[in-house]
Amino acid sequence: MAKIIVVGGSLGGLFVANILLKQGHDVTLLERAAGLLNGRGAGIVTHNALADALREAGIQVDDSLGVLVKKRVTLGSDGTCLADMDLPQILTSWSRLYHLLKTNFPERYYLQGKQVKSVSQDDDKVYVSCEDGSEYTADILIASDGIHSTIRAQFAPNIKPQYAGYVAWRGVCDEDYLSKLTLDTLFDYFGFCLPQGEQMLGYPVAGLNNDLRPGKRRYNFVWYRAAPESDELIKLLTDDDGIFYPTGIPPLKVSWRNIHDVREAARTLLAPQFAEILEKTAAPFLQPIYDVRSDQTVFGRIALMGDAAFVGRPHVGMGVTKAGDEAIAIAKQIKIFGATPLALEAYSNERLQLGQDVVARAQYLGRYMQSQGKKVEQEHLKRNANTVMAETAVDISALLASGKAVPDSSDASTSV
Numbered sequence: 001m002a003k004i005i006v007v008g009g010s011l012g013g014l015f016v017a018n019i020l021l022k023q024g025h026d027v028t029l030l031e032r033a034a035g036l037l038n039g040r041g042a043g044i045v046t047h048n049a050l051a052d053a054l055r056e057a058g059i060q061v062d063d064s065l066g067v068l069v070k071k072r073v074t075l076g077s078d079g080t081c082l083a084d085m086d087l088p089q090i091l092t093s094w095s096r097l098y099h100l101l102k103t104n105f106p107e108r109y110y111l112q113g114k115q116v117k118s119v120s121q122d123d124d125k126v127y128v129s130c131e132d133g134s135e136y137t138a139d140i141l142i143a144s145d146g147i148h149s150t151i152r153a154q155f156a157p158n159i160k161p162q163y164a165g166y167v168a169w170r171g172v173c174d175e176d177y178l179s180k181l182t183l184d185t186l187f188d189y190f191g192f193c194l195p196q197g198e199q200m201l202g203y204p205v206a207g208l209n210n211d212l213r214p215g216k217r218r219y220n221f222v223w224y225r226a227a228p229e230s231d232e233l234i235k236l237l238t239d240d241d242g243i244f245y246p247t248g249i250p251p252l253k254v255s256w257r258n259i260h261d262v263r264e265a266a267r268t269l270l271a272p273q274f275a276e277i278l279e280k281t282a283a284p285f286l287q288p289i290y291d292v293r294s295d296q297t298v299f300g301r302i303a304l305m306g307d308a309a310f311v312g313r314p315h316v317g318m319g320v321t322k323a324g325d326e327a328i329a330i331a332k333q334i335k336i337f338g339a340t341p342l343a344l345e346a347y348s349n350e351r352l353q354l355g356q357d358v359v360a361r362a363q364y365l366g367r368y369m370q371s372q373g374k375k376v377e378q379e380h381l382k383r384n385a386n387t388v389m390a391e392t393a394v395d396i397s398a399l400l401a402s403g404k405a406v407p408d409s410s411d412a413s414t415s416v
């Protein structure tokens with residue numbers, strides 16, 4: 001039995017901590033937040049690999065995981081259906097996954113209010129210092145401390161999140177607030193709306209307390225909108241008291257003026273069904289979209305995983321699934337090589353290229369967003385409803401396995 005520290009108690013950290021604990025290791029998880037984490041109920045697209053990772057973590061996967069959606073639709077700005085596509089998928093929510101993983105992990109090993117300040121290592125051990133003065137020693141450390149990872153900043157300071165030039169407005173709207181038109185033409189579907197240079201998508205998720213009953217569910221939306229870094233982004237990340245949050249504005253701090261503006265834009269640009277959803281969502285919030293592409297994820301006895309290692313833009317709908325895959329890979333290599341640098345090196349060999357490919361795929365899917373405001377000669381950057389529906393948040397395991405995350409330029413004429 002090895003002593004293993006996991007830094008970060010969100011989905012990535014909980015995946016690996018649960019799997020390693022099940023393997024019989026002495027796992028301590030350090031999470032900087034003091035209370036329950038909050039994903040604002042935002043939706044998560046699932047893939048088979050995500051269900052596999054949950055099972056590996058010791059969680060039974062059944063119909064209560066999420067809402068089964070059978071079809072995708074793209075609505076025009078007048079609300080009519082432009083195109084549709086059969087594509088069954090289970091849509092769950094961040095909070096559902098967090099609840100499943102957190103309740104499965106013993107509280108005594110999940111230490112909160114533990115902000116890791118720095119990490120060091122020698123030939124035998126890794127040493128962790130927290131802001132509250134506490135210190136920990138272990139055989140290896142898994143860093144799943146997110147996009148702004150403290151541990152990546154210490155060991156690979158050159159790898160930084162790169163802003164993609166646009167943000168995602170997000171939110172969830174209660175099903176029973178919605179009109180019959182929206183319920184009949186959008187609610188049961190993975191829906192899209194594609195005004196020039198923008199992309200709105202949404203899908204149903206469970207309601208309060210994972211309620212999956214019709215009438216009790218919610219519609220989750222993600223609206224990608226260009227926001228130049230020099231002006232619009234600063235405005236969006238500044239609250240009503242003038243405080244600027246450079247790394248992301250807390251959901252409840254989003255300015256009412258910006259919420260007003262995005263609702264107004266929805267009325268002008270989007271299908272009325274989506275505009276209604278935005279209007280009736282109590283507290284829309286936003287996240288800037290970043291790429292993180294690491295060229296090294298293992299440093300002796302320390303390994304990065306989840307968003308700390310790679311962030312692919314959410315068009316791939318892969319972040320959580322990727323974290324689950326990485327957790328499985330880490331645990332598998334530890335089973336073979338023990339909790340040693342050798343095991344972490346083997347994990348890196350298995351996953352580094354795949355992580356980079358996910359980032360490349362996500363950049364490819366997001367390219368048209370970056371063309372906003374620029375002259376785009378390439379016809380292939382034009383959106384196409386069928387292509388967007390076929391490529392967004394689908395299982396790309398076969399593409400990754402074949403090394404074809406991004407099509408050859410000859411294929412790209414059909415891309416978005």
Ligand SMILES: Cc1cc2nc3c(=O)[nH]c(=O)nc-3n(C[C@H](O)[C@H](O)[C@H](O)COP(=O)(O)OP(=O)(O)OC[C@H]3O[C@@H](n4cnc5c(N)ncnc54)[C@H](O)[C@@H]3O)c2cc1C
Nearest residue numbers: 008010012032044045116145146306307314317318319320
């Ligand atoms: C708009 C949008 C839509 C998305 N949709 C999907 C989707 O459909 N499907 C999907 O799979 N993924 C999706 N994702 C991505 C997914 O949400 C992330 O990839 C995933 O949640 C990352 O999990 P993580 O555990 O690696 O990082 P995080 O959730 O960021 O967790 C990091 C944790 O580390 C803690 N921490 C940070 N620093 C320290 C420190 N110094 N000491 C201790 N603790 C620390 C933090 O408090 C936090 O709890 C989406 C993302 C966005 C922005």
